[in-house]
Amino acid sequence: MNRSDATLTLGVDLGSTAIKAVLLADGMTVKACRVALTGHNARQSAEQLVAALLDEAGVTPDQVARTVATGYGRLYYDPADREVSEITCHARGTRLVMPQARTIVDIGGQDSKVISLADTGRVLDFAMNDKCAAGTGRFLEVMSRALDVPIEQFGRLAEASTKDVAISTTCTVFAESEVVGLVARGEALPDIVAAIHRSIAARIAALVRRVGPAAPVVSTGGVAQNPAAIAALATELDQPVEVAPDPQFTGAIGAALVAAADHAEPRP
Amino acid sequence: MTTGERSDTERKRRSPRFVRLECTARLHKLMTRYYAYARYMPRLGKKIAWITSGGPVEPLYAAGIIPVYPENHGAMCGASRMGPKLGEQAEALGYSRDLCSYARCDIACAVHGGGPIGGLPRPDLLVCCNNICGTVTKWYEVLARHFNVPMVLIDTPYLHDGQLPDHTSRYVRAQFDDLIEAIENVTRRRFSERRLQRAMGLSLECVQAWQRVLGYCEHRPAPITCFDAFAHMAPIVTLRGTRWAVRYYRHLEAEIAQRVERGFGAVPEERHRLLWDNIPIWYDIRNLFKHLAARSACLVADTYTNAWVMDRFDQRRSLDSLAEAYASIYLNIGTPQRFRQVAELARRFSVDGVVMHSNRSCKPYSFGQLDIQRMIRDELGLPCLMIEADMTDSRSYSREQVRARLDAFLETLEAAA
Numbered sequence: 001m002n003r004s005d006a007t008l009t010l011g012v013d014l015g016s017t018a019i020k021a022v023l024l025a026d027g028m029t030v031k032a033c034r035v036a037l038t039g040h041n042a043r044q045s046a047e048q049l050v051a052a053l054l055d056e057a058g059v060t061p062d063q064v065a066r067t068v069a070t071g072y073g074r075l076y077y078d079p080a081d082r083e084v085s086e087i088t089c090h091a092r093g094t095r096l097v098m099p100q101a102r103t104i105v106d107i108g109g110q111d112s113k114v115i116s117l118a119d120t121g122r123v124l125d126f127a128m129n130d131k132c133a134a135g136t137g138r139f140l141e142v143m144s145r146a147l148d149v150p151i152e153q154f155g156r157l158a159e160a161s162t163k164d165v166a167i168s169t170t171c172t173v174f175a176e177s178e179v180v181g182l183v184a185r186g187e188a189l190p191d192i193v194a195a196i197h198r199s200i201a202a203r204i205a206a207l208v209r210r211v212g213p214a215a216p217v218v219s220t221g222g223v224a225q226n227p228a229a230i231a232a233l234a235t236e237l238d239q240p241v242e243v244a245p246d247p248q249f250t251g252a253i254g255a256a257l258v259a260a261a262d263h264a265e266p267r268p
Numbered sequence: 269m270t271t272g273e274r275s276d277t278e279r280k281r282r283s284p285r286f287v288r289l290e291c292t293a294r295l296h297k298l299m300t301r302y303y304a305y306a307r308y309m310p311r312l313g314k315k316i317a318w319i320t321s322g323g324p325v326e327p328l329y330a331a332g333i334i335p336v337y338p339e340n341h342g343a344m345c346g347a348s349r350m351g352p353k354l355g356e357q358a359e360a361l362g363y364s365r366d367l368c369s370y371a372r373c374d375i376a377c378a379v380h381g382g383g384p385i386g387g388l389p390r391p392d393l394l395v396c397c398n399n400i401c402g403t404v405t406k407w408y409e410v411l412a413r414h415f416n417v418p419m420v421l422i423d424t425p426y427l428h429d430g431q432l433p434d435h436t437s438r439y440v441r442a443q444f445d446d447l448i449e450a451i452e453n454v455t456r457r458r459f460s461e462r463r464l465q466r467a468m469g470l471s472l473e474c475v476q477a478w479q480r481v482l483g484y485c486e487h488r489p490a491p492i493t494c495f496d497a498f499a500h501m502a503p504i505v506t507l508r509g510t511r512w513a514v515r516y517y518r519h520l521e522a523e524i525a526q527r528v529e530r531g532f533g534a535v536p537e538e539r540h541r542l543l544w545d546n547i548p549i550w551y552d553i554r555n556l557f558k559h560l561a562a563r564s565a566c567l568v569a570d571t572y573t574n575a576w577v578m579d580r581f582d583q584r585r586s587l588d589s590l591a592e593a594y595a596s597i598y599l600n601i602g603t604p605q606r607f608r609q610v611a612e613l614a615r616r617f618s619v620d621g622v623v624m625h626s627n628r629s630c631k632p633y634s635f636g637q638l639d640i641q642r643m644i645r646d647e648l649g650l651p652c653l654m655i656e657a658d659m660t661d662s663r664s665y666s667r668e669q670v671r672a673r674l675d676a677f678l679e680t681l682e683a684a685a
Contacts, residue, residue: 072668072672083675084675084679085672085675085676085679086672086676087676087679087680088676088679088680088683111669111672122683122684123676123679123680123683125645125651126676126680127654128669128672128673130656210638
């Protein structure tokens with residue numbers, strides 16, 4: 001049950017692939033978090049997710065002081081008091097969980113962002129991938145489907161790679177046919193999967209270099225759960241890449257933090 | 269997610285109204301008259317020349333030839349959201365999707381007709397000046413073959429350090445002789461130096477009035493935004509060198525001066541003053557205005573409309589001075605010089621940030637933007653956002669992504685304030 005004196009805020013991150021919700025107590029402690037697939041109706045999925053989250057935490061909706069939505073679907077989530085972009089939310093969320101971070105690499109389902117932070121946590125600059133899906137989680141999803149390997153096992157499979165094969169195209173569609181070609185040529189599955197991870201890492205590294213990779217580099221977003229992708233990125237950047245705890249929730253945590261700040265100091 | 273749902277939630281935000289300038293009706297009348305004139309006057313023996321946007325138009329007006337601008341027409345195709353359809357038609361003719369979307373729209377209209385005004389009147393002469401890009405050379409060669417008409421190429425070497433060396437100046441000037449000869453062949457009349465000086469005088473007057481119009485945005489709040497400038501730039505492109513344009517800009521200037529006097533701001537509660545770089549995203553201008561205005565952001569200046577400020581004309585040195593002015597325009601100078609112009613605009617208009625449109629179509633405009641972006645950050649200390657789009661072809665535009673970036677950028681500005 002909720003301690004009656006704790007201020008509860010809710011952060012909802014409506015991503016292209018998954019929706020994440022975080023209930024935060026006093027702008028400091030994650031009380032509960034939950035994730036669900038976005039599906040075809042983001043609003044409905046988000047409402048169901050939040051209901052389940054509050055239920056789990058034993059909290060009624062009116063005990064939530066404020067809600068902030070972020071992510072692609074942020075405008076579609078009506079119960080939110082305010083919408084804030086992912087850049088601000090990932091910066092805030094990372095600041096809470098890894099205050100030392102100077103560069104954030106967020107690899108989501110539909111886009112990748114690189115955020116450079118001042119030592120105060122303020123956003124100095126950011127870069128996002130262009131319209132193409134090559135440097136995003138979607139690239140890995142498409143490839144895992146082409147190879148018929150579940151996405152959860154995709155990263156681990158790459159670890160068994162013994163030989164370098166190359167994927168030359170960065171376009172998701174062309175790379176898919178290239179991968180099919182590699183399979184037909186008889187290349188080993190782990191080698192192909194490792195090549196796929198190197199390809200996405202190269203693409204993201206270029207984005208990182210655009211804002212200048214100040215250390216430490218911290219990775220957030222769903223793809224950060226994939227160790228092969230992070231290892232490939234660290235190799236590509238030639239510097240360590242740390243992973244935020246529960247990286248998928250960083251944006252939602254940030255949104256809940258913004259809500260807490262708004263609640264403490266109401267906006268005009 | 270349907271668009272209906274979207275508009276529901278968008279309504280949550282106060283959406284400021286785009287207050288049109290009263291001159292807009294006059295602008296539409298003027299442009300309709302210009303295109304009708306170009307369409308019907310050939311029946312009375314008038315000649316038509318197609319010319320690139322940065323081309324020397326004054327000799328044409330001096331000779332009584334009506335200039336028509338495929339690029340202005342391309343912008344109209346974009347604004348009326350016909351870009352993708354015309355683009356596909358050009359692609360079906362074998363042109364690559366990587367080719368400039370103005371070129372694709374224009375070639376499709378030339379071959380198939382169509383477009384927002386049913387295509388442009390047939391040219392008698394093509395005047396191509398490559399001071400804006402290299403694509404125009406091949407584009408106009410295609411047109412020359414298609415229409416079987418003469419083409420004059422004015423080749424303006426790139427000014428890497430912004431300086432116009434004497435040999436370049438002489439080289440460009442010599443090509444103006446070819447232009448005059450081509451004009452005389454088309455009109456079958458001797459070219460009049462006196463008329464050229466008059467056209468240059470009107471052009472200069474027009475450019476100065478346009479400069480004053482844009483200059484009003486130095487005021488806080490800005491009386492107009494770049495979105496107004498994008499719409500009202502049509503006469504400076506197509507009609508400079510005529511009395512029509514001079515008269516039009518006098519009216520526009522008066523109206524904007526009144527706005528300043530009343531303290532009217534184009535964006536209510538203007539908080540963030542932004543500089544825009546590159547050609548506008550023609551098919552999404554209105555939505556972008558609303559999106560920015562709802563967040564108290566105003567585009568107060570841009571490098572695009574400010575490119576039509578060739579004020580180096582010296583009527584006494586007519587052709588020499590024309591050659592010099594057209595050889596040294598914004599897109600024909602090196603990156604450090606372009607940055608200096610951006611810095612000057614940023615200072616004059618007291619901007620808080622810069623939004624750069626990396627335009628898939630316009631390679632020369634977009635090339636060097638990353639360097640200029642770095643210079644803006646390092647030397648001016650201003651935040652700078654890059655968005656990817658295309659001026660006419662909405663297939664290369666992701667509205668949601670661009671909005672997400674603008675929102676994040678404005679939040680960053682807000683946090684820094």
